[in-house]
Amino acid sequence: MSNVISCAKYDYFEIACIHHYEVELTLKSGELVSGIAQNVKTVRHQDERKEILEITHDNKNIEVELIQICKLNVLTDNPHFNEVILDK
Structure with a gap:
């Protein structure tokens, strides 16, 4: 199983981070996580590369691994996109 998503989806x-969009993430577990997109980064953990989305919600920082996200909904009106399906 790959620990990274495609460049196009990244x-x-x-x-979302550049424009600090408000987002709602649907995780593969079924959990919904929402907040303001802040940063996307790649980190190394035990010789594995992981891609992480940092969001803020109620003044708390939340980190979500991109491969755990199956759907990205953008709640902020914008000319770019509203929804991205990453994985079922």
């Missing part, structure tokens, strides 16, 4: 997260 770009959507970068756009």
